Amino acid sequence: MLELTQEIRNTIRNVPDFPKAGINFKDITPIFYNQTLCTKIADGFISQMSEKPDAIIGIESRGFLFGFMMANKLGIPFVLIRKAGKLPYKKIAVEYELEYGVSKIEMHEDALKKGWKVLIHDDLLATGGTAAAAADLVKKLDATVLGFNFVVGLDFLNGKEKLIKHSNNIVCLVNY
Numbered sequence: 001m002l003e004l005t006q007e008i009r010n011t012i013r014n015v016p017d018f019p020k021a022g023i024n025f026k027d028i029t030p031i032f033y034n035q036t037l038c039t040k041i042a043d044g045f046i047s048q049m050s051e052k053p054d055a056i057i058g059i060e061s062r063g064f065l066f067g068f069m070m071a072n073k074l075g076i077p078f079v080l081i082r083k084a085g086k087l088p089y090k091k092i093a094v095e096y097e098l099e100y101g102v103s104k105i106e107m108h109e110d111a112l113k114k115g116w117k118v119l120i121h122d123d124l125l126a127t128g129g130t131a132a133a134a135a136d137l138v139k140k141l142d143a144t145v146l147g148f149n150f151v152v153g154l155d156f157l158n159g160k161e162k163l164i165k166h167s168n169n170i171v172c173l174v175n176y
């Protein structure tokens with residue numbers, strides 16, 4: 001796992017001052033040029049799961065990439081959480097606070113069966129607001145959060161604190 005962490009760290013591109021001054025953006029797109037690394041990342045996530053989830057939830061949009069890959073490898077459903085106004089069918093929504101203002105994410109109302117245990121995935125854990133809102137959506141459908149996983153965790157933003165009330169099973173392959 002240490003080797004994998006180092007390889008991801010070497011592959012991620014740091015883009016200073018994007019999308020605004022002071023943010024060091026972790027660009028994961030170079031990872032997708034390396035099929036072997038993608039497979040290692042999906043397998044790395046799977047090897048750290050304590051039990052097989054009933055579904056993987058991916059958060060728009062970079063959470064769709066490894067989220068779908070994991071679900072497909074495990075042979076389980078993949079569920080999309082999208083920003084407001086993008087999903088076509090009947091849906092449930094949660095609003096959450098950003099640094100400035102609010103945002104809203106949605107999931108189809110029939111996306112999860114009652115009692116399912118699901119894993120929530122995104123590319124990066126920053127303040128934890130988005131992943132915590134995703135967990136709220138899961139709970140609205142009477143499903144359970146088995147855990148969270150992220151390629152990158154920005155530890156200095158303490159995102160885990162917002163997630164722990166949903167599950168303390170939080171995996172980040174690389175931490176900054």
Ligand code: AMP
Nearest residue numbers: 024025026124125126127128129130131
């Ligand atoms: P948060 O709700 O604060 O945990 O933000 C998480 C979401 O914002 C994820 O979907 C990330 O893709 C994105 N994000 C936040 N900060 C960064 C960053 N420094 N680099 C890349 N993506 C980021």
